[in-house]
Amino acid sequence: MAKVCILGGGFIGRFYAESLCGRRSKDSVTVVFSRSESSAVRFANDYSVLHYFTDMEAAISHSEADIIVIALPNFQHEEAINLCVKHKKAVLCTKPLGRNAEEALRMMTTCEEAGIFTGYLEDLCYTPKFLKSLESVKNGAIGRVLWAKSRETHPGPHSDWFWDLNLAGGGAILDMGCHCIEISRSFIGKDIKPVEVMCWADTQVKPIDAEDHAIGLVKYENGAIGQFEVSWTFRGGMDLRDEIMGTEGTIWLNSWLRTGFEMFTSGEAGNYVVEKAESSSGWQFPVGDEAHELGYPNMFIDMFDAFENQTAPSETFYDGYVVNSIIDAAYKSAKTKQWEPVNLPIWRGQTGLSKPSVFKEYDQEHWFIKDEILPNGDKKVILKKKVSGEIVEIEILKS
Numbered sequence: 001m002a003k004v005c006i007l008g009g010g011f012i013g014r015f016y017a018e019s020l021c022g023r024r025s026k027d028s029v030t031v032v033f034s035r036s037e038s039s040a041v042r043f044a045n046d047y048s049v050l051h052y053f054t055d056m057e058a059a060i061s062h063s064e065a066d067i068i069v070i071a072l073p074n075f076q077h078e079e080a081i082n083l084c085v086k087h088k089k090a091v092l093c094t095k096p097l098g099r100n101a102e103e104a105l106r107m108m109t110t111c112e113e114a115g116i117f118t119g120y121l122e123d124l125c126y127t128p129k130f131l132k133s134l135e136s137v138k139n140g141a142i143g144r145v146l147w148a149k150s151r152e153t154h155p156g157p158h159s160d161w162f163w164d165l166n167l168a169g170g171g172a173i174l175d176m177g178c179h180c181i182e183i184s185r186s187f188i189g190k191d192i193k194p195v196e197v198m199c200w201a202d203t204q205v206k207p208i209d210a211e212d213h214a215i216g217l218v219k220y221e222n223g224a225i226g227q228f229e230v231s232w233t234f235r236g237g238m239d240l241r242d243e244i245m246g247t248e249g250t251i252w253l254n255s256w257l258r259t260g261f262e263m264f265t266s267g268e269a270g271n272y273v274v275e276k277a278e279s280s281s282g283w284q285f286p287v288g289d290e291a292h293e294l295g296y297p298n299m300f301i302d303m304f305d306a307f308e309n310q311t312a313p314s315e316t317f318y319d320g321y322v323v324n325s326i327i328d329a330a331y332k333s334a335k336t337k338q339w340e341p342v343n344l345p346i347w348r349g350q351t352g353l354s355k356p357s358v359f360k361e362y363d364q365e366h367w368f369i370k371d372e373i374l375p376n377g378d379k380k381v382i383l384k385k386k387v388s389g390e391i392v393e394i395e396i397l398k399s
């Protein structure tokens with residue numbers, strides 16, 4: 001059983017507590033830190049937490065806190081991690097790990113040098129749909145992954161600090177691109193090096209210094225492409241979608257809108273429907289088990305199992321640092337309008353890969369391009385002559 005201290009009693013702190021205490025669990029939240037006493041008390045009452053604090057260090061150093069969960073605004077992650085190092089406490093940090101790669105690298109190396117257990121709380125890499133798809137991809141169901149696209153768009157976050165460029169460290173790219181990038185990276189292979197990024201970003205609607213909309217391409221060393229689409233200007237709720245295209249197949253995932261649960265309501269009751277829903281009347285798209293569909297319970301199972309067994313969880317501070325490095329390159333590219341290299345002073349995956357050959361032999365004289373059964377049952381095979389390079393077709397009549 002892990003005794004958990006949650007730092008931050010806000011939006012994500014509550015989702016975490018809900019996932020840890022809202023169902024039968026062998027772990028318990030014993031300590032909470034929140035900025036204001038009223039929020040700390042309310043959180044403690046809601047989740048039967050024995051000890052609450054408005055002093056972060058008092059919460060981290062408490063004897064009933066074995067593992068610290070950072071659910072604080074981005075600008076406080078490093079401060080909290082340094083206190084965990086000081087008190088030699090295991091620590092799990094929400095996304096993004098840092099406001100930039102420099103911060104993330106510092107957090108990762110400080111913890112590694114101190115020898116404390118760490119985990120990166122990237123929940124969208126633990127959703128039931130993601131886990132099952134990843135298993136299929138690893139089993140070869142869609143062949144070699146060529147393009148992994150991930151989208152998170154909604155009408156914008158729920159607290160002031162997100163909208164302050166200095167406090168948050170970025171806009172929609174940092175806030176949501178971190179999810180999309182890690183999703184794509186997982187499907188392409190986390191040991192495949194991201195090499196360069198091309199990104200468009202703009203502030204289209206909100207009066208803020210950061211970007212509220214962006215689209216980016218991440219090129220990997222094996223020729224695969226990751227794509228992220230993020231927006232704080234999207235209307236209609238929260239859109240979480242992924243598309244993975246491989247040489248042998250395709251996967252489409254829709255995790256929030258249109259998941260097979262549709263409800264019409266006059267709105268008389270005016271209740272909460274689902275995260276970031278923009279209306280509580282008319283046709284609604286609720287989600288059966290929000291915490292589970294967002295991956296939180298599976299994420300904590302992996303984290304606490306790894307903590308108990310002293311192994312690494314699937315999502316580590318190293319992953320958080322790689323994601324931050326890709327994001328830094330995206331911000332640079334949005335300014336320079338060029339492909340920008342991903343700067344990874346520490347890289348622990350494969351190196352020296354190149355794009356696989358596109359040549360597949362059909363017979364001694366031809367390379368294979370494609371075949372297709374026509375409506376009348378005949379088959380056409382499109383080929384390229386090895387010597388002349390000429391493209392030809394062969395028709396095989398239906399017997």
Ligand SMILES: NC(=O)c1ccc[n+]([C@@H]2O[C@H](COP(=O)([O-])OP(=O)(O)OC[C@H]3O[C@@H](n4cnc5c(N)ncnc54)[C@H](O)[C@@H]3O)[C@@H](O)[C@H]2O)c1
Binds near residue numbers: 011
């Ligand atoms: N899917 C996800 O993994 C997910 C979703 C939402 C947020 N997050 C991350 O969780 C972290 C917290 O986000 P949130 O949505 O819970 O934010 P929030 O504003 O709802 O809550 C922040 C919490 O931190 C506390 N706090 C302490 N000092 C503060 C300060 N100086 N200013 C503001 N708050 C302070 C607040 O009291 C509050 O309890 C962020 O890093 C965010 O990126 C992750």
